[in-house]
Amino acid sequence: MSKAAELAAETPDFQxxxxxxxxxxxxxxxxxxQSDYRVVYENxxxxxxxxxxxxPNWMACALQGGILPPVQSYWELAKDEAxxxxxxxxxxxxxxxxxxxxxxxxxxxxxxxxxxxxxQSVWQTWNEGNKxxxxxxxxxxxxxxxxxxxxxxxxxxxxxxxxxxA
Amino acid sequence: MASELRVNTLKxxxxxxxxxxxxxxxGALKMWANLSGSxxxxxxxxxxxxxxxxxxxxxxxxxxxxxxxxxxxxxxSGMLNDGNSGGTRGAAGHQLNGQTxxxxxxxxxxxxxxxxxxxxxxxxxxxxxxxxGDLA
Numbered sequence: 001m002s003k004a005a006e007l008a009a010e011t012p013d014f015q016x017x018x019x020x021x022x023x024x025x026x027x028x029x030x031x032x033x034q035s036d037y038r039v040v041y042e043n044x045x046x047x048x049x050x051x052x053x054x055x056p057n058w059m060a061c062a063l064q065g066g067i068l069p070p071v072q073s074y075w076e077l078a079k080d081e082a083x084x085x086x087x088x089x090x091x092x093x094x095x096x097x098x099x100x101x102x103x104x105x106x107x108x109x110x111x112x113x114x115x116x117x118x119x120q121s122v123w124q125t126w127n128e129g130n131k132x133x134x135x136x137x138x139x140x141x142x143x144x145x146x147x148x149x150x151x152x153x154x155x156x157x158x159x160x161x162x163x164x165x166a
Numbered sequence: 167m168a169s170e171l172r173v174n175t176l177k178x179x180x181x182x183x184x185x186x187x188x189x190x191x192x193g194a195l196k197m198w199a200n201l202s203g204s205x206x207x208x209x210x211x212x213x214x215x216x217x218x219x220x221x222x223x224x225x226x227x228x229x230x231x232x233x234x235x236x237x238x239x240x241x242x243s244g245m246l247n248d249g250n251s252g253g254t255r256g257a258a259g260h261q262l263n264g265q266t267x268x269x270x271x272x273x274x275x276x277x278x279x280x281x282x283x284x285x286x287x288x289x290x291x292x293x294x295x296x297x298x299g300d301l302a
Contacts, residue, residue, distance in 0.1 A: 018301075019232040020196075020214070020232050023213065023231060027213060032211070038206060048222050050219050050220060050222070051219065051220040052217050052220075053206060053207060053209065053219075053220065054216075054217050055209045055212050055215045055216055055217050055218070056209060056211075057209075057211070057213070058215060058216040058217065058231055061231075068231070077233055077267070077268070077302065078268070081267055087236065088236040089233065089235050089267060092233075092302035095232060095233065095302060113217055116216060116229070117217045117269070139205075139206070142205060142206050143205060144204070144205045145204060145205060146204065146205065149222060149223045149288065150222050
């Protein structure tokens, strides 16, 4: 069966299936989706802005639905890892046994990704302060070269009282 | 139609050279990502990667979809030799205190040059990272 034909097929019922096996299925059956969205964030005033770039295979999983676990599963694992006596994860089932996320739009997928891969201290208080700690933008809104990369900062001119930050 | 073999041990046709399927799986890479881009990096292809964070000059953070079981995994990284006139460069896994079960960092640094040994540098063409270890 061609990849295009597989795309029309429904995702198998993956609840209880190891997340790794789901990712293998997705890699085999889904076309990668290269997103133009980028997330620029600052989690320290002493460091340059960081830029989060979505993975095209992951984005395909998010758009397809039925593959990725709820983002809360990652938060729970992060709590476990933050314990001083952490050795190894014992609640990996949170990734494999919780009901997978339904299909997301690209924008919903970016929101999920922010909550998964950006520090909570950034996205929970992104609009508190004199300027946003985080901005969602498009790839072509970023510098085309890496000149002075370690000096990149979110513009001081962006106000936090706007709902639209980019 | 998809099919699967359920076996515990693989052997060659003569019945020798057996290997447990658990050895095969445990030895497989659990994440890899190939990046390119002269502005911000983009992931060209990957397995088990949700995103890459461009941390700054010469520093990347790969974020995983299926977390690792612990932080004792092994990191490999490399880059394409782009003939940089400022000196040869290489990529190094960053198994320091920045390594977590959900992300791994690596750095691109100059090799042996008189003025910039070990200094961070941006890869102009391709770089990437992989890890081996146990999944959560």
